[in-house]
Amino acid sequence: MNQFKRYAKNPILTVHDLPEEAGYYILNPGAVKYNGEYLLLVDVFHREGGIVLWLARSRNGVDFTFDPEPVKWPAPDGSDGGWVENGAYDPRITRIGDDFIILYGSHNNRLGTRIGIVKTRDFIHFEHVATASEINNRNGALFPDLFDGRYCRLERPFGGGEQSPCDMWMSFSRDLVYWGEGRPFMDARPGHWDGLKLGAGAPPIRIAEGYLEIYHGVSCSCDGSIYALFACIVDAKEPWRILARSKAPLLFPEMPYEKDGRVANVVFTCNAILEEDDTVRIYYGAADSCIGFAEMPLARIIAACREEYRYMPNCSR
Ligand code: BMA
Numbered sequence: 001m002n003q004f005k006r007y008a009k010n011p012i013l014t015v016h017d018l019p020e021e022a023g024y025y026i027l028n029p030g031a032v033k034y035n036g037e038y039l040l041l042v043d044v045f046h047r048e049g050g051i052v053l054w055l056a057r058s059r060n061g062v063d064f065t066f067d068p069e070p071v072k073w074p075a076p077d078g079s080d081g082g083w084v085e086n087g088a089y090d091p092r093i094t095r096i097g098d099d100f101i102i103l104y105g106s107h108n109n110r111l112g113t114r115i116g117i118v119k120t121r122d123f124i125h126f127e128h129v130a131t132a133s134e135i136n137n138r139n140g141a142l143f144p145d146l147f148d149g150r151y152c153r154l155e156r157p158f159g160g161g162e163q164s165p166c167d168m169w170m171s172f173s174r175d176l177v178y179w180g181e182g183r184p185f186m187d188a189r190p191g192h193w194d195g196l197k198l199g200a201g202a203p204p205i206r207i208a209e210g211y212l213e214i215y216h217g218v219s220c221s222c223d224g225s226i227y228a229l230f231a232c233i234v235d236a237k238e239p240w241r242i243l244a245r246s247k248a249p250l251l252f253p254e255m256p257y258e259k260d261g262r263v264a265n266v267v268f269t270c271n272a273i274l275e276e277d278d279t280v281r282i283y284y285g286a287a288d289s290c291i292g293f294a295e296m297p298l299a300r301i302i303a304a305c306r307e308e309y310r311y312m313p314n315c316s317r
Pocket residue numbers: 027028089090227263266268285288
C-alpha cells in the first residue's frame with residue numbers, strides 16, 4: 001500500500017512535553033533542518049488563551065525538547081492603525097537563500113484569518129514582512145523558487161464558511177508584500193476523501209519531476225469533517241500544471257490520537273522534509289491535539305500520484 005508509515009511511538013509530542021504544562025493543545029508545526037537539528041515551530045493553545053508559536057528541537061528527529069519560552073513573534077499589534085493579530089497558527093517554512101520565510105494564519109479574534117508572512121535567518125529573531133491577503137484566506141505555502149522573478153504561493157480562499165466547499169488557489173508576488181494573478185489551482189473531488197475542500201499542506205518540494213506538494217483534503221462525515229493527506233506533482237516551470245495527483249489518501253485518521261481530541265478525525269501537515277536517502281518525513285498535527293511523525297519513500301509517493309483509479313472508473317480527476 002502506498003501510504004505513510006507512522007512512527008511506532010507516536011505521538012512524538014504532546015502538551016505534557018511543554019514547560020510548566022503551558023498549553024492545552026499542540027498542533028500543526030512548521031519543520032526544517034537547521035544547524036544539525038530538526039526544528040518544529042509548534043502551534044500551542046496557551047493556558048492564558050490564544051495561540052502562540054513555540055520551538056521544539058531534536059538531533060535525531062524523533063526525541064524533541066521544547067525551548068523554555070515561546071518564540072518572540074512579531075505580531076502586528078494595530079499600533080499603526082492597521083491589522084491586529086491575536087494569534088498565529090499553521091506556520092509553513094520555506095527556505096530561499098539564507099532566509100526562512102514563514103507563511104501562517106494571522107488570526108484576529110473578531111475578523112478571522114489572513115495570510116501573514118514573517119522571515120528569520122536564525123530562528124531567534126523574527127521579522128514581520130506583511131499581512132498579505134484579504135480576510136478569509138489561509139493555508140499559504142510558498143514555493144522554494146521564483147518563477148520569472150515572482151514568488152509563488154498556494155493559498156485557500158474560503159467559500160461561505162467552515163463547511164462550505166473550497167478549492168486550492170495560487171498567486172504570485174515580486175516582493176512578498178503585494179500578491180496578485182490569483183488563479184484556481186486544484187479542485188475538490190466530490191465523492192472522494194478530498195471532496196469538500198482542500199488546502200496546501202507542506203511548502204512544495206523540488207524533485208526531479210517538478211515539485212511535490214503534500215496537501216490536506218477534507219470530506220464530510222455525519223458529525224463533522226475528516227482531514228486526510230494527499231499528494232500531487234506539479235510542473236517545474238509552470239507550477240499551475242498538475243502532472244499527477246494521488247487518488248486515495250496517503251495518511252488517514254485511523255489511530256486513537258488522530259480520531260479523538262480537540263477536533264476529531266484530523267491528520268494535518270504544514271511540512272515535509274526530503275531526506276538525503278529520498279525518504280519524505282512529515283510531522284503532522286493529530287486531532288488538533290498532539291504531533292505525530294510519519295515517513296514514506298519519495299518513489300512511493302510518486303507512484304501513489306500516478307496510480308489509476310481501480311474501483312471508481314467514472315472519476316477522471
Ligand atoms: C484547518 C486549520 C487547521 C486545523 C484543521 C482541523 O482549517 O484551521 O489548523 O488543524 O482545520 O481542525
